[in-house]
Amino acid sequence: MTKVLVSDPIDQAGIDILAQVAQVDQRVGLSEDDLKAMIGDYDALMIRSGTQVTADVIKAGGRLRIIGRAGVGVDNVDVPTATQQGVLVVNSPEGNTIAAAEQALALMLSLSRHVPQAHASTMAGGWDRKKYVGNELYKKVLGVVGLGKIGSHVARVCNAMGMEVIAYDPFISADRAQQMQVRLSSLENLFEQADYITLHLPRTPDTENLVNEELLGKMKSTARLVNCARGGIIDESALADALKAGVIGGAALDVYAQEPLATDSPLRSVQERLILTPHLGASTTEAQENVAVDVAEQIRDVLLGLPARSAVNIPGLSAEIMERLKPHLQLAETLGLLVSQLSGGQLQELEVRLQGEFAQHPSQPLVIAALKGVLTSALGDRINYVNASLEAKGRGIRVLEVKDETSKDFAGGSLQLTTRGDQGGHSVTGAVFANGDLRITTIDEFPVNVSPSRHMLLTRHRDMPGIIGQLGSVLGEHNVNIASMQVGRRIVRGDAVMVLSIDDPIPPSLLVTIHAINGIKEAHPVTL
């Protein structure tokens, strides 16, 4: 008997679809140990954000074939382990877009008109019309951070309400923003200029604590901040301090670094100008029905041997091609990750150049893998082989594919990725050696010979005596261990690049020190 376990509250419409093909057991509130003990009996697991699907849970799922997330974020699922174990992960990327956007709008309006505070005061017997005088949104500046599905809906509605909308999203082209009547801005300018700021970006290592004391300090003292995206993007202690000290005008949050919100969270000690809701962004009857139906249909189809439409971890490519091209795909993704971390500003174009023997491989999977790598810093684990091309298109990123069979640089050929954007571009080349090892072979046309490693530091500097020693000393003083180092140059005492593999990531404060070294022109920490 095919069995599906539903471990979070799911709309009945979804349960009814699952029941067409399986026995459905609904068990909400299971501990990780309970889940581990039970999961071995099930073919599918359907969840929301409440269930932590850890590596141990997935490994205990001997017959588990699919995990369905009735919602967008799969940050509570160990997707790499699922992929490794051959378990498909599906989600509903659009089912709750409107609900989350409307929650942000509700919070903006509540902040501007003190709705929760005025309600509480009236219920307590008060009639205070003076204390709760508010502000209009009309003609105010809205700053949207993350102009994706939810951010663009908020921008559209706020435009219609007469607000001036500016946005920060390094992965949206200026043309696309213009179509939405949105002016792109730097993050700093946005925080300085906006009267309302709303966050709609994913939580990734890059966006963790992005809104910190420094950025909050740039806001107008009357400006209000809304977060319906993910907890952890705002430094909650810094926000509590900024609200208490009147550095900003107010904040409304739906999501938290730790959920449920800890009883001793600094946010709970803020008396005024703060509105908190318990992760209700997707909690509308419409959205819950949408996501439940969307995901239940995918689970049903997969259990019947049909493909899923929103797979997070399975490429739409044959298993045979995937197996044959595994190291080449890995190279394309690694180069994509690398080049995206060198490139600042708005990305407008990605050129994928297949050289020598590389040009004989099917290009589509390599282009998709490169795009997946490039977009990972923007979209985290939400980007996959299935959606990479669509996501690039939606962001107005042009993709050029060039085949150059005549190139003879490496026996197995090489792959070069070049990004172009409003702040110029970068290019990186790599090759796959006969034993499957990957090599980075050029960075911005400078020859190198580097094995990719998890943490790296890349510099562009003047080729002159002492610079390598100085950089080594600065890293040593900050206890950053260097595993390997390579310098690439084209002419003596001209420009050069340095590539260091390091054991630890570079803290932001150290990057400032590195930039101050005489002769260093650029320094990029890279995580692969």
Ligand SMILES: NC(=O)c1ccc[n+]([C@@H]2O[C@H](COP(=O)([O-])OP(=O)(O)OC[C@H]3O[C@@H](n4cnc5c(N)ncnc54)[C@H](O)[C@@H]3O)[C@@H](O)[C@H]2O)c1
């Ligand atoms: N509160 C809720 O219940 C709820 C409901 C649904 C979605 N969400 C969350 O809302 C967020 C947005 O969802 P979406 O569906 O619009 O996603 P999306 O992928 O369509 O859009 C995210 C956008 O953020 C941009 N981005 C990435 N890194 C950035 C950075 N460092 N600075 C600025 N922009 C950056 C991306 O380019 C992209 O355009 C996600 O974090 C999602 O998990 C929350």
Ligand SMILES: O=C(O)[C@H](O)COP(=O)(O)O
């Ligand atoms: O990622 C999502 O879809 C939202 O955060 C909603 O989460 P929920 O399904 O737990 O309400």
